[in-house]
Every structure is written in structure tokens, then in C-alpha cells.
Amino acid sequence: MSADAVMRTEFPAGYVVFFGIDGKVVMCPRSKEHSGTIRSMQIHSLALGRHSKVISTVYIGFPPEEISAPDLTILREDAQRQGKRHGFEDVLLIAEVV
Incomplete structure (x- = not known):
């Protein structure tokens, strides 16, 4: 994913988005339970x-x-x-x- 595409993308609320060096985009849901754990x-x-x-x-x-x-x-x-x-x-x- 290009830097321009990232800047224009609206990622869903409640997710953390990681960008790998190989171009992978990983979206992980977060919650109060996750943070508390x-x-x-x-x-x-x-x-x-x-x-x-x-x-x-x-x-x-x-x-x-x-x-x-x-x-x-x-x-x-x-x-x-x-x-x-x-x-x-x-x-x-x-x-x-x-």
C-alpha cells in the first residue's frame, strides 16, 4: 500500500493497523478486555x-x-x-x- 493510499484510507474504529516492510497491512481489533489483559x-x-x-x-x-x-x-x-x-x-x- 502506498503512502498516499494510507493517508486517504479510513480504517475502522477499534482497530490498530500495522504496516510491514514487505507491504503487508495487518489490522488487529482492540477492546477494553484486550487492553486490560x-x-x-x-x-x-x-x-x-x-x-x-x-x-x-x-x-x-x-x-x-x-x-x-x-x-x-x-x-x-x-x-x-x-x-x-x-x-x-x-x-x-x-x-x-x-
């Missing part, structure tokens, strides 16, 4: 300690050239960004809320 997982992750790296909907690079933004990701303590995103090598856990 992610928030609950974030709160429970505090048991891992204050230095744990817990991120939500942040792009992670996976081979071969796949990029995903999981609902919740727990990274190693020493995880560092590789350019604009984190690498899969630093991932300890990924959770997707369906």
Missing part, C-alpha cells in the same frame, strides 16, 4: 524485579527479515536495541492477547 500482564511482570525489561507493542526483528510488535515482550536485562528495534536474541518471553 495486557495491563494485567504488565503488573504481574513486576514480580520479576525492577530491572526487568518489559515492553508492549514494540517492534522486534526476527529472521529472516520479519518484524513483529507483540502485545507483551520480556527481554533479557542486558538487552540493547539494534538500530531502531530489539533483536530476537534478547527475547525471553512473548505474549499475544487474542
Whole structure:
């Protein structure tokens, strides 16, 4: 989908839209329950300690050239960004809320 087409497109309310580097458009419905579940997982992750790296909907690079933004990701303590995103090598856990 071109940038012009994206700017003119009205996406349905209640959806989050992701654009992949390969031109894929992914639409995910969101709800109060979805958000609440992610928030609950974030709160429970505090048991891992204050230095744990817990991120939500942040792009992670996976081979071969796949990029995903999981609902919740727990990274190693020493995880560092590789350019604009984190690498899969630093991932300890990924959770997707369906």
C-alpha cells in the first residue's frame, strides 16, 4: 500500500493497523478486555524485579527479515536495541492477547 493510499484510507474504529516492510497491512481489533489483559500482564511482570525489561507493542526483528510488535515482550536485562528495534536474541518471553 502506498503512502498516499494510507493517508486517504479510513480504517475502522477499534482497530490498530500495522504496516510491514514487505507491504503487508495487518489490522488487529482492540477492546477494553484486550487492553486490560495486557495491563494485567504488565503488573504481574513486576514480580520479576525492577530491572526487568518489559515492553508492549514494540517492534522486534526476527529472521529472516520479519518484524513483529507483540502485545507483551520480556527481554533479557542486558538487552540493547539494534538500530531502531530489539533483536530476537534478547527475547525471553512473548505474549499475544487474542
